[in-house]
Each structure stands twice: as structure tokens, then as C-alpha cells.
Amino acid sequence: MIKRSDFPKNFVFGTATAAYQIEGAANEDGKGPSIWDIFSHTPGKIMTGENGDVACDHYHRFKEDVQLMKEIGLDAYRFSISWPRVMPDGKNINQKGVDFYNRLVDELLEHDITPFITLYHWDLPYALYEKGGWLNSDIAMYFRAYATFMFNELGDRVKHWITLNEPWCSSFLGYFTGEHAPGHKNLQEAIVAAHNLLRSHGHAVQSFREEVKDGTIGLTNVVMKVEPGDSRPESFLAASLVDKFVNAWFHDPVVFGKYPEEAVKVYQERGLQVMENDMDIISTPIDFFGVNYYTRTLVVFDTTNPLGFSYVQGDLPKTEMGWEIYPQGLFDMLVTLKERYRLPLYITENGMAGPDKIENGKVKDTYRIEYLEKHFEKALEAINAGVNLKGYFIWSLMDNFEWAYGYSKRFGIIYVDYNTQKRILKDSAYWLKDFLIS
Ligand SMILES: OC[C@@H]1[C@@H](O)[C@H](O)[C@@H](O)c2nc(CNc3ccccc3)cn21
Numbered sequence: 001m002i003k004r005s006d007f008p009k010n011f012v013f014g015t016a017t018a019a020y021q022i023e024g025a026a027n028e029d030g031k032g033p034s035i036w037d038i039f040s041h042t043p044g045k046i047m048t049g050e051n052g053d054v055a056c057d058h059y060h061r062f063k064e065d066v067q068l069m070k071e072i073g074l075d076a077y078r079f080s081i082s083w084p085r086v087m088p089d090g091k092n093i094n095q096k097g098v099d100f101y102n103r104l105v106d107e108l109l110e111h112d113i114t115p116f117i118t119l120y121h122w123d124l125p126y127a128l129y130e131k132g133g134w135l136n137s138d139i140a141m142y143f144r145a146y147a148t149f150m151f152n153e154l155g156d157r158v159k160h161w162i163t164l165n166e167p168w169c170s171s172f173l174g175y176f177t178g179e180h181a182p183g184h185k186n187l188q189e190a191i192v193a194a195h196n197l198l199r200s201h202g203h204a205v206q207s208f209r210e211e212v213k214d215g216t217i218g219l220t221n222v223v224m225k226v227e228p229g230d231s232r233p234e235s236f237l238a239a240s241l242v243d244k245f246v247n248a249w250f251h252d253p254v255v256f257g258k259y260p261e262e263a264v265k266v267y268q269e270r271g272l273q274v275m276e277n278d279m280d281i282i283s284t285p286i287d288f289f290g291v292n293y294y295t296r297t298l299v300v301f302d303t304t305n306p307l308g309f310s311y312v313q314g315d316l317p318k319t320e321m322g323w324e325i326y327p328q329g330l331f332d333m334l335v336t337l338k339e340r341y342r343l344p345l346y347i348t349e350n351g352m353a354g355p356d357k358i359e360n361g362k363v364k365d366t367y368r369i370e371y372l373e374k375h376f377e378k379a380l381e382a383i384n385a386g387v388n389l390k391g392y393f394i395w396s397l398m399d400n401f402e403w404a405y406g407y408s409k410r411f412g413i414i415y416v417d418y419n420t421q422k423r424i425l426k427d428s429a430y431w432l433k434d435f436l437i438s
Contacts, residue, residue, distance in 0.1 A: 001373075002373065002435075003435070004435055004437065004438045007380060011383075011389070011390065013076070013392055013394075013432075014076035014078055014113075014116065014393045015074060015395075015397035016396055017077075017079050018118070018400075019085070020034060020052045020055070020401065021052065021055060021396075022056040022397075022400045023052075023055060023057075023059045024054040024055040024056065024057045024058065025060065026053045029094070029096035029100070030094040030095075031082065032085075032087070032090075033084060034083070034125060034126055034181075035123065035124045035181040035182045036052060036122060036403075037051070037052065037053075037084075037123075037126065038126055038182075039180070039182060039183055045181075045404065046404055046405075047404055047406055047408065048406030049406070051401075052401045054418075055401045056398055056421070057421050065397070065423070066107045067111070068414060069108075069113055070113065071425075071433070072413070072429055072432055072436070073437060074436070076113060076160075076391060077108055077115060077397070078116040078348060079118070080117070080119070080120070081119060083119075083123060083124065084126065084127075086098055086101070086146070087125060087149075088125065090125035090128035090131075090146070091145065093149070101150075101154065102153070105158055115157070115158045116158075117158050117161050118162040119143075119146070119147055119163050119204060120143070120163065122166075133182065133193075134170065134171065134174075134175070135189055135192050136196070137196060140196060140199040140200040140281075143204060144200070144203035144207055147208070148207045148211060155211055158215070159214060159216065160215065161208065161212070161215060161216070161217045162219065162220045163200070163201040163204045164197055164201050165292075166220060166222045166292060167197040167198060167219075167221070168222055168246060170197055171190045171191075171193040171197055172190045172194070175189040175190035176190035180403060187270055192273070194250070195274065199278055199281055201254070201282065202254075202282040202284045204217075205217055205284040206281065216287035217286055218286045218289055218290055218343075218346070219254055219289060220289070220349075221250045221289065221290070221292065222294075223247060224246055224295070224297045224333075225293075225297070226246065226247070227239055227296055227299075228300065229311075232300070235301045238299045238301050238302075241262060241263075241308075241309070242297070242309060244260045244263045246297070247333075249263055251289065251340070254282060254286060254289075255341045256283065257279040257282065257283035258279065259274075287343075288345060288346055288390065289337060289341065289343050289345055290347075291333065291334065291337065291345055292348055292349035292350070292395075293349070293350050294351075295326055295329065296329040297311065298313070300312050319352040319353050320352075320355060320409055321405075323352075325352070327374040327375045327377070330347075330375055330378045331379075331381050331382050334378075335387060338387045338388065345388065345389050346389070346391040348393050349393060349395040350372075350394065351372070351394050351411050352368055352411065353402070353410055353411050354410060356412075356426065358415065361424070362427065364427050365427050365428045366427065369428050372428065372432070376435075396411045397413065398413075398414040398423060412426070413426055413428045414429055
């Protein structure tokens with residue numbers, strides 16, 4: 001049985017959340033609307049018709065939540081800042097919003113929990129969306145100013161920062177499939193948004209080097225193990241191509257200053273415009289990559305699809321999200337990232353949605369314990385194979401607003417009763433508490 005002491009001494013175990021998914025107080029103390037406030041209030045966008053107006057009410061209950069993190073024994077906590085809470089119009093400061101994050105950071109430090117901050121976890125100020133949002137090249141300057149302000153405000157106490165959470169999701173789910181805010185369905189827009197997201201990332205890193213000399217900063221991407229769904233050579237080719245678009249497209253430019261050759265041609269014909277210095281800015285050196293790993297993706301050659309491939313379902317056991325449980329993919333991708341980019345890594349998200357039910361005041365989420373154990377084992381295997389893995393953040397600390405699924409998917413190690421806002425540690429939280437002292 002794997003033990004915490006099998007991991008390197010300074011390895012951090014934590015949990016992760018995001019502002020819009022847990023804070024609530026969506027219109028309180030001067031906070032401005034985000035694109036997710038508008039999207040979640042738009043009929044038909046959220047499967048359950050729910051929104052993040054209250055969520056887990058973390059804005060008011062953060063002290064209780066930090067106490068629970070301490071009770072579990074977490075080393076670190078990854079959370080995001082709501083840009084529109086701090087800058088309601090995307091530019092001017094809302095001091096009450098800033099005060100909240102100062103209080104949260106101080107509460108974490110008082111409980112010996114190391115804060116890891118994500119600057120952007122999808123909740124763009126709506127006022128900036130109205131100026132073009134990620135489609136307007138000026139967004140990089142707005143993001144740099146926001147990042148610089150936060151570095152100056154919290155950088156004396158917060159030494160680990162992530163610029164963006166999953167730019168692939170922000171661009172391709174937000175602007176191509178339309179499943180996420182702002183709900184556009186335009187491939188050209190998605191390509192432009194992706195480039196502006198990476199430009200914004202690079203500008204934030206440049207500012208960080210000036211403002212927080214003793215800190216580390218990185219970029220978190222969704223990392224999918226892309227595999228062929230059948231044995232045809234064309235499907236192997238399709239898998240390799242999809243890997244370039246989903247994984248390499250958001251890693252290569254940040255390290256090599258170049259987009260993957262195979263994908264550039266496709267995107268240049270569909271609106272990608274790279275201005276002089278863009279790639280130099282995007283490839284401003286970072287300290288680590290954050291890895292959000294959940295599952296694998298299977299693709300097959302498919303001439304009926306204009307893109308030449310289609311996704312297929314695998315036959316492994318699945319979580320409530322319909323995602324296959326595939327711990328081997330975590331090992332494979334950690335090794336791949338290490339060999340290709342030679343950067344330290346954090347697992348910034350890994351976890352599962354389960355059929356969590358309260359029975360006699362308990363949640364017997366044995367399936368989540370098994371999921372975490374298997375993925376912990378693969379993480380340790382990767383470390384022993386030479387991967388410089390520095391930490392592991394479970395998604396998530398508590399059940400929360402799961403984007404287009406509303407509150408119907410529970411990822412937390414803490415159960416949230418949304419009617420009463422009562423928090424109940426699931427069996428997986430008690431298992432983690434024991435693991436962290438093993
Ligand atoms: O869905 C669970 C979490 C979500 O709550 C987080 O806010 C987000 O950072 C997050 N990213 C993934 C992985 N992304 C993904 C996107 C499309 C298809 C499959 C996985 C999962 N999650």
C-alpha cells in the first residue's frame with residue numbers, strides 16, 4: 001500500500017478549486033459580472049438550469065473551509081482569483097474584493113497551508129468580453145495589469161502562481177464547441193482566442209519576473225492521453241494529430257516559442273495571425289507546467305467528419321462524467337511532458353465525479369479512494385522514472401458548480417449539502433487524512 005513517506009520529502013499534497021465554482025456572492029461587495037455569471041443565467045446553457053450565484057458560499061465560509069483543510073492535513077491549496085471581484089470592469093480596483101483574497105491568504109498561512117494561486121480560471125470580466133474579450137489583442141494588456149496588481153498585492157506571501165487554467169478549454173470549449181462561456185461556435189474565433197490567451201500568459205510571466213523575485217510561476221493545461229480507438233494505421237495518425245492540437249499546441253509555444261508544425265498550417269488557413277514578438281512573449285521562460293489529468297481520449301479515422309477523425313468511447317470503467325478511469329495515462333503523460341519539455345511538473349488537478357450519497361451522515365466513496373490510490377501510485381512511478389513532479393492537487397476540495405453540469409457532478413472529498421451549506425467529510429477525506437501521515 002502506497003504511503004506518503006514514499007514521496008519526496010518536499011512533495012506537496014493539496015486540493016484545488018476555482019472562484020466561480022465555490023465562492024458564490026456573485027453580486028456582493030462590488031464584484032462585477034463574469035462571462036460565467038451571464039452564461040449560467042442564460043436559459044439552456046446549464047444542464048440543470050443552475051448558476052454560481054451562491055455555489056458553496058465560500059466567500060462567507062472560507063474560514064470554516066480552511067479549518068477543514070487543516071483537519072485533513074493538506075500541505076497546500078490551489079484556488080483562483082475572480083478577476084471581476086477584484087476589477088469589476090476588468091481595470092478599476094474593487095477594494096472589498098481585494099480584501100477577501102488578502103483574508104483568505106492570511107487564513108491559509110495562519111494554518112500552515114501553502115497557497116497556490118491561479119490568476120484565471122475562466123471567469124473573464126463581462127465588461128472585457130464586451131470589448132472583444134479573448135478575441136481582442138488588447139486583452140493581453142488588461143491581463144498583464146491585473147496580474148501585476150495581484151503580484152504586488154499578494155506576492156509578499158504567495159510564492160506559487162499559475163497564469164491560466166486550461167487555455168484549451170477557454171478557447172475551444174468557449175469559442176468553438178460553445179459548451180462553455182461565452183458560448184460561441186466559431187473555429188476561427190477559438191484559434192484567435194487561444195493565441196491571445198497564450199500572449200496574455202507570456203505578459204503575466206514577464207511582469208512576475210519584475211514583481212516577485214522569489215516566486216515560481218507556471219501554466220496549467222488539460223493533458224489528455226490521446227490514443228487510437230482502433231488498430232487502423234489511419235487512426236494512429238489521427239491520434240497523433242489530435243495530440244498536436246490539444247496538448248502540443250498549448251505546451252510547445254511556451255517552451256520552444258513555436259507552434260507544432262503539423263497544426264500551424266491548418267490554423268493559419270483558419271485565421272491564426274502571429275504578430276512580431278508574439279512568440280518571444282509567449283515563450284518567456286516559466287518554472288513549471290501544471291498538469292490537469294483525468295482520463296484518456298480515443299480517436300478513430302473518420303472520413304465522414306470534416307476534421308478526418310471522431311472521438312469514440314472506450315470500454316474501461318467510467319466516472320459520473322463518462323470519463324474512463326485510466327491511471328496509466330497519467331504516468332504516460334508525465335513522462336512524455338518530462339522528456340519533451342524538461343520542466344518541473346505539478347499535478348494541478350486529478351480527481352473523479354462519483355455517485356456520492358449521504359447515508360447515516362457518511363459518504364462511502366470507496367470508488368474515489370481507489371481512484372486516488374491508483375493515480376497516486378502512477379504519480380510515484382513517474383517520480384521513480386525520473387519525472388521532477390513537485391506536487392499533487394486533488395480536484396476538488398469540495399463539491400462545487402461543475403460548469404455546464406451545474407451541481408449534478410460531485411468531485412469533492414468534502415460533500416456539500418447545498419440546501420444547508422453543511423460540509424461533510426467523505427470517506428475519501430478521512431482516507432487522505434490518514435495517508436498524509438503515513
Ligand atoms: O470537470 C472537472 C474539472 C473542472 O471542475 C475544473 O474547473 C477544470 O479545471 C477541469 N478541467 C478538467 C479536464 N478538462 C476536460 C475538458 C474537456 C473534456 C475533458 C476534460 C476537468 N476539470
